[in-house]
Every structure is written in structure tokens, then in C-alpha cells.
Amino acid sequence: MTATSANGVLQTHDAMGLAKLVRQRKVSPGELLEAAIARTEAMNPRFNFMAQQHYDFARAEIARGLPDGPFTGVPWLLKDLAAYIEGLPTEGGSRLNKGQVGLFTTELVQRYRRAGLVVFGKTTTPEFGLTGTTESVLMGATRNPWNPERIAGGSSGGAAAAVAAGVIPAAHATDGGGSIRIPASCCGLFGMKPSRARTPMGPYRTEGWGGLSTHHVITRSVRDSAALLDATHGPEAGSRYSAPSSDGTFLSHAERDPRRLRIALMNKPASGAPVDPECLAVLNATARLCETMGHHVEEAAPKLDAGAMGQASFVLIASSLAADLLDRAKSLGIELGPDVLEPITLGFVGYGQTTTGADFARANNTMQRAAVAVAQFMENYDVILSPTVAKPPLEIGQIGLSPGVSFQEWGQRAATFSPFTQIANFTGQPSMSVPMGESSDGLPVGMMFTGRYGEEALLYSLAGQLERAAPWAARRPVLS
Template identity: 90%
Template sequence: MLRVTAFPPPSEWRADPVATASSLTTRRSVLAGGTALAALGLTGGGAGAAVAARASDALGDHDALGLAGLVRAREVSPGELLEAAIARAEAMNPRFNFMAQKHYDFARAEIARGLPDGPFTGVPWLLKDLAAYIEGLPTEGGSRLNKGQTGLFTTELVQRYRRAGLVVFGKTTTPEFGLTGTTESALMGATRNPWNPERIAGGSSGGAAAAVAAGVIPAAHATDGGGSIRIPASCCGLFGMKPSRGRTPMGPFRTEGWAGFSTHHVITRSVRDSAALLDATHGPEAGSRYSAPSPEGTFLSHVERDPRRLRIALMSTPASGAPVDPECLAALNAAAGLCESMGHHVEEAAPKLDAAALGQASFVLIASSLAADLVDRAKALGIELGPDVLEPITLGFVGYGQTTTGADFARANNAMQSAAVAVAQFMENYDVILSPTLAKPPLEIGQINLSPGVPFPEWGQRAAMFSPFTQIANFTGQPSMSVPLGMSADGLPIGMQFTGRYGKEALLYQLAGQLERVAPWSGRRPVMT
């Protein structure tokens, strides 16, 4: 039987940083407590209303570990938390459009059958609607091509979530096959940012980020093949860790995605939730060709441990030379100053990389991988791939992928290996690279979606100019996190990206925990009136 890394012991379930922070901002939003839910017509009267209010308050005031602690203490039941999360989803989804699928009765049945005893028992959970299968339930990947298609198996990651006690009650939106940094699709429409509904929530895990930012749940599943955890975390003012390549399972259908670029993890409000969820899910799976080295102790144990004095490389200009918005640069300088105030050494430095060559290599690897999957899928369904089932930019990827050769793929893979070596050599002198997560604050809806009304090259330039910092960690396999440290003058979140050495998530969690204590963000929530 596959051995899964042990869950952290109760002694490591520390004080809830969300519950201990001021909840004033939370209570100013329409999600605050049972009073707001009653105003929305989502609770009944009497004792039932009191129970609903208590569960809803818990969702707003606690992170996922905090909720699990309430369940263990019998202060709230899994069923009460589930119904409160459903009520919040029903209240907020019409505004922000983050729910791709609703599996409420499935979740109720899971609770009725009895939940396993894990670190997150009874905590409501949302899966991203991409590469996270449950046997018998749909996984559509944001595409009309897969509309109504059900999973033939349950993925290993989902099995680990369920063993940890999480209760899946739906799936969140994604752009078609996760191909862009915004969550807009012909299948589902646009997912909107709770901080400003005219702005994107980021992508491709924008549905997960919008659900967490809107207060539906404190953490949600996400994936990252080019920034898809960190981009929406930055856009929505949340914490997002992309783990090292090989850290979390992808199978059993396959154990690698997009030539190793893609990995699974979560978007969270608190750092400790991210660490504990990685404790619950990391480790090799059957058929793994490689896996990231295990940490010393649990990831959670590192969150409250200040790191040693770190050498931080400050990267203010992306390898591509793309311009960076002055507000993002100001937030970067503030983050650098914060790190220096905590005793770390910060200096301007960056690895030397050929961004154009790497961009072309990544296009070859992603397009050929996507083309192989979708052409085979179309054959199995007996249909033709065209604009009735795929969006224009997706069709562009597929068309290009069908022209690539095996030699093209090998050369592109070689380029990525060379980049990984170059960055690893650079990081022999540094522990962390600090950059903005994005070159701009969250964009307006309709700029980088997959049906943009502009030629493929113009779309590609727009996407690359928005997110020129995130892809490198996907190419090299390094862990990288977006930390919500900045805000624009317009009140939009600006995340800072910290990228570590391969396999060193524990050190990043130490730094993230230190940042969370020195510059807490849990009380900073969107005001949704």
C-alpha cells in the first residue's frame, strides 16, 4: 500500500491566525456571520438560525485548521459547516462566478457515511475543475469539449484530501485547460475579483481564489503550470505556494503534467493551512519517476520557526525585460525593506536567462502536450476539434502542437534542463529570489481570455507582459510563493513572489510565517456591500 506522509501531531496545531486577528473587515462584508446570511434569506428562524449563524461565523473567523479544531471540540459539526459554506457559495457565486459545479448532495452523503479522522475532518472543500477527478462526477476543465464528461477514477490527490477529512462540495472555475492567467471561459463566463468585480481574479485557479477571497471557505485546491496558484493569489490578496516539482501527486492517469511544469496545491488565507495541507498530500505515488525530498519534520512545524538570516536576490526586472508597473515596484521595494528589517540581506541580483528562447521552448512543450491530449480526446468522442468545442487561443495551441516534431520536443526539454541548472547555480549564492508576482495589478476583464478577439501573437504578448515572473519556477521545478504584502492606490492586492531552491518549501514556509507575523494580512478582506 502507498505510504503517505504522517499528519502533523496536535501539538503543532497552533493558534488560528485568522481567529486571533481583528475580524472588523470581515464583519463589514455581507458574508459576516449569520446576520448577513439572514438578510440574504439564507437562514430560517429560531434555533436553526442560531446554528447557521454560529457555523457561518466560524467560516469567516477561522482558517481550515481552526475549523477542524472546532469540529474536534464539538463546537460545530461537519454538517453545519457544510451548510454554511453552501449558503455562502449560493450568496456570492452570482456576483463572482467561481462555482463550476455544485456537488452538495455528494458532500452530504460523505458526511452521512462518516468522515475519516484527519487534520481537516469536517472542513468544506472545493476542487479546481481541472485534473482533479472523482469517479462518477464531472471534470470539464473549463471546456465545452468536456461538458458533462464524468471521471472514470478518483485521483490520488483527491483521495489524500478525503483521507485528511476534507468534504468536497463542488468544483471551481478555470479557463479552458488552465491556459491563461485569467479565469474566463466560453463554458462558464468570467470569474470576477471580490476586491473589484470589474477586475480579473487571476488564473488559472481564479475560481479557487475568488471563493476564498469572498469568504466561502478559507482554503481551496489549485494547480500551477505557469503561475496558476500565484497569479490568482496575488490578484485576490491571498497566500499561494507552488510546490517543488514532484512534491504532490498527479496520478493515477499520469504522474506529470505539461512536461513537469504543472503541480497541485492550494490557495489559502493563512500560511499554516498551506503547510498543513502539504503535509497531508505530499509524497510519491505509484509510478512516480521522481519525487521532491522530504522536509525535516513537518511543513507545519516550520511556519512558526523564524528562518536564519537569508540572502535574498531582489529581481525588479523580469528576464524578458517587460515593464513593471510603478505600484508593483513600490510594493517590491517595501517588501525588500520589510525583509531587511527582519534581519535578512537583500541585494539586486537575478539569474541570466534567455526569456525568448525559454518562452518558445515552453510553447513547444505545452502545445504538443495539449495537442496530443485533445486530438486523442476528439477521436475517442468521434468529433472534430473546432470553434464549436474549443476557444480560439486553445485551437492555436493545438494547431501549433500538431506541427512540432519529436526533435522539437527534445530540444525544448533540453532548454528547460539548462535553465534549471543555470538558476540552481545562481542560487548557490542566494536562498530566495524576491520579485513582484505580477508586473501589473489585476487587469480588467477581457484582456487575456482565450477568446480575446485579437491574433494569437498579440494575446501571447498581453499574457506575457502581465505575468513575466511566475513561469521560471515552473520551468525549473523550484518552489515559489505569492505573499499578499502590497495594495494599489485603487485598493487592489499586489502579491510578492519568493522563489526558493528546489525542495526547500520548508524554508519558504519559515519566511512566510515570519512575514505573516510581522505584516499580518488576515484582517485585510474585500468589503462587499
């Protein structure tokens, strides 16, 4: 197969489709890899989604022979955050970690490699994944392939930009407050945040940010997301707990319609932040589509204390981050300051140093009260439908590296842009962004569906039904 035809295959097949072509010997892993590298070299200068290039590592993996898995030979990108390969750099978008090399390979990465995926690089993230846009001093701004003046979302914006730019059909991502779903919405892709403890976080830790964060992927197709979760879910050594098992594979659920669902239409966030009329228009159209598919939709929302949850999340994130970064600085023999950390990160670290163990315990209790409140609400509803974010993709700089913007002002801006996504992180529930429409100027607008804890299978069934009823595969940015 020629390089041109291999590139064409990348553009026209999802990850499962690529793996099938490899099994049928219609394309080789090496051809797919070189096509993905060529596409990366063509697109990255425009959109800046690559943090690390592991091209020779990937070539060596293929030369040694790949394992026989469901995705054997499919090129793969990891997010440059908490996804380590022994001996290769992972910097987390920070000058503090410039040149830091992994001392071990994380369990999730081992599972990706056992599935046959070929890691050839890592995608950009804001510093330590803290913002809803992928902009950092270390790497600069990652730009949206739909409009380079707009954000790709964060913190998995590099992953979303790479997929939207046609480099690969799926990529690793993480989500601690919306970091899978926000970029998926901004870039017109599908993004599932799994239930807490569905995918591995270790070794050496089984939670991120006090249980707020989890790993999975951003994809073009629903079936890729489901099959990748089939390949990677389950407890790891030392897990404190794990998400409940599903009846059958996630892929099998994605391939069949769900039963008639009771859907709560949440058109206002708990914080009361305003929602752009264009997002509400797509929300109402999505609700009508769900009704035509036989589901019952009515306006309803759980009663939650947004202020208390927001404060608790700052305690959990800031204290976790402060512990990690202070330990890192001590190991390097340096002081944390603006020469190695950005103002937003320094704000988190400073706040984290003022918190106590009792504060951390109280924050956990606040999150548990929210989880109970939402679980009780969802005794009457199967799914909550809301916009993923409150506005179409913002211009670069509005919630990222804005000179002179205080830590408090940044927090208000970020919360106004993304007032819906954090609830699922607070409660541990699965939640997905589905590319259901566009704004009047052609920017993607995602809709979010949140299910009960442990019920990814139901969400995948609904996502598959939506994909069949209103296909989005042909909606792509215009790229030369």
C-alpha cells in the same frame, strides 16, 4: 449552532481552526458544509467561481462518516481541472468536455478525502488552464471580489475568488505557469507552488505539461498551506521521481523564523517587460521589511534566455495539450473546431501538431539549462524576491476572451502581465505569492519568493515570519 453563527465561524477561522472546532464538537461537519453552501449561493452570482456543485455528494460523505484526519469536517472545493472523482463531472472549463464524468478518483483527491476534507464542488478555470485569467465560453468570467470589474487571475481564479469571498478559507489549485500565484496575488491571498513532483499528479501520469504543472492550494493563512502540503505530499504509485524530503513537517517550519537569509531582489523580468510602479513600490517596501527582520537583500538576478524558455514552454504545453485533445476528439468521433474549443486553445493545438519528438526533447533540454543556471545562481542566494505579476489585477477581457485578438497577440499580452511566475515552473522550484500590499485604488499586490528545488520548508519559515511581522488576515474585500 445556527446557520448564522456557522457562517461567522467560516469567516473568522482558517481551515486548521475549523478542524479544531470540529474536534472539540463546537461545530459539526454538517453545519460547516451547509454554511459554506449558503455562502456559495450568496456569493457565486456576483463572482462566478463555481463550475460544479456537488452538494448532495458532500452530504452523503458526512452521513457515511468521515475519516479521522487533520482537516476532518472542513468544506473543500476542487479546481475543475485534472482533479477527478469517479462518477462526478470534471470539464476543465471546456465545451469539449461538457458532461465528462471521472472514470477514477485521482490520488491527490484521495489524499484530501483521507485528510477529512469534504468536497462540495469544483471551481472555475479558463479552458484547460491556459490563461492568467479565469474566463471561458463555457463558464463566463470569474470576477475578483475586491473589484468585480477586475480579473481574479488564472488559471485557479475560481479557487481564489471563492476564498476571497469567504466561502471557505482554502481551496485546491494548480500551477503550470503561475496559476496558483497569479490568482493569489490578484485576490490578496497566500499561494505556494510546490517543487516539481512534491504532490501527486496521477494515476496514469506523473507529470503535467512536461513537468511544468503541479497541484496545491490557495489559502488565507500560511499554516493552512503548510499543513495541507503535509497531508498530501509524497510519491505515488508509479512515480518517476519525487521531490526531496524535508526535515520535519512543513507546518513546524511555518511556525518558526528562518535563519538570516540572502535574498536576491529581482525587479526586472528576464524578458525585459515593464513593471508597474505600484508593484515596484510594494517590492521595495517588502525588501525593506525583510531587512528589518535581519535578512540581507541585494539586487541580483539569474541570466536567462527568456525567448528560448518561452518557446520551449509553448512546445511542451502545445504538444501535451494536442495529444490529449486529439485523443478526446477521437473518442467522441468529432473534429476539433471553434464549436468546441476557444481560439487560444485551437492555437495551442495547431502549434502542437507541428512539433516533433525532437522538438519536445530540445524543449526539455532548454528547461534543464535554465534549471542549472538558476541553481548555480542560488548557490549565493537562498531566495529570489520579485513581484508576482507586473501589474495590479487587469480589467476583465484584457488577456482572456478578447474578440479579434490573435494567438500571438494574446501570448504577448499574457507574458507582459505575468513575466515572473513561469521561471519556477520551467526549473521546478517552489515559489510562493505573499499578499504584501495594495495598489493606490485598493487592489491586492502580491510579492513572489522563489526558493531552491525541494526547499518549501524554508519558504514556509519565511512566509510565517512575514505573516507575523505584517499580518494580512484583516485585509479583505468589503462584501455584504
